Amino acid sequence: MEALSEVKLGPCRDSPYLRPLRIHYTQNGTRKHWDFMQTHDSVSILIFNTTRQSFVLVKQFRPAVYMCECARRGIMPTVDTASKDCSPQSLVAGELLPASAGVTYELCAGIVDKSDLSLQEIAKEEVLEECGYNVSVGNLQKITSYRPRWLQQEGTEAYRRGTNRHTPTVCAGEPSAADYWAAGGECRGHRRS
Template sequence: MENVSDLRVSELASSRYVRPYRLHFERDGHSLSWDYILSHDSLAVLLLNTSRDVFIFVKQFRPAVLMHLVHQHIANDGSSSSTASTVASGLTDQTAGDGPAETPAGNGVQQARAPAGQLHFPQSPVDPARACCYELCAGLIDKSGKSLPEIAREEVLEECGYDVPLSRVHRVTSYQSNVGVGGSRQVLFFAEVTDEMKTGKGGGLESEGELIEVIEVPRDHVMEFIMDESKPKATSVLFAVSLFLSSPGFFRGD
């Protein structure tokens, strides 16, 4: 999973998943702009195996997390090429501190783009293991003709190997994610599974480049897990687990 090399950054000409834009608008008499990314909504599933009282999470390499770390490394290490350092420092300078992000020049996202072929590392300057994140089982809402519970059930089977009955997939709530540059919605589901429902190893779809590790965390140790900063986690993990522990009735429809 962590054998990552030959890193090349290029301009994003087109994508199946994201589209960058710049919004120009007026607010209180001021002309402002804001860079944002249009992307699919998604769903996530908090899984609890009641046979052994363990939460089920997934762990996978996230290229965007790696490149954020690489850009930080470049900005803080003067040994890299001047072009790469300029690209990285543009992001760092524009996003540092707590000042207002809205300016006539945008919010700094554009300055982080690297011209094609000008940022290349045969080997990653940052350990790729640092970009392997602990997450909820999740997926994009991009399958027409299927309900959200049906998509959630498919993701659980593909990523974690549990064939959970549709009747046991419960919607909990929804929220906006990455509100600074994205704003897409994520719908949270919950499902209790058992060892008897385990019909496969999970791991995701190789055809989509997924290489997912299934992680089990005992309920008694889950707070230690989510507070351990050495294990990078998606925000949804902290939110879902904390909400479950404080208000379990929301997850079971009580």
């Protein structure tokens, strides 16, 4: 997971995960528009391993975190998003940051993109895929759904930039060592911590 090479940045023409949109409207007689990003709702799972008496976190490389760190350090190439034939721009090999600049420790989580599954069923799939625990749906309890405060506050960067107000849901589960199924977790690029 830590080896990183041939990093290129290009425009995102179509994505199943996010969609840039523009709303046109009239406010107090003035015609305006605002750009925003439509994303999926998500489910995060707070996992407590009852055998080890410890919480389980997922360690994974997040490309967006990596690129934000590149931008912060001034080494992100400029990409012409308006051009139809814009090819991805490479980061100069000597300027590449180590992959650890994009590694996060976080709750097991996933997007809510399957309308035929309940939140607990999606949580079950994510726990198996990311952490390798085969937890029953009945052993996953919904704690809450909420609107992240940082997305709601006027004046915050996310509010100004137009990130849509998605709804995360948090569930909790208590697997034991007996629930661990080796084919999940690390084989998908995730590491349990």
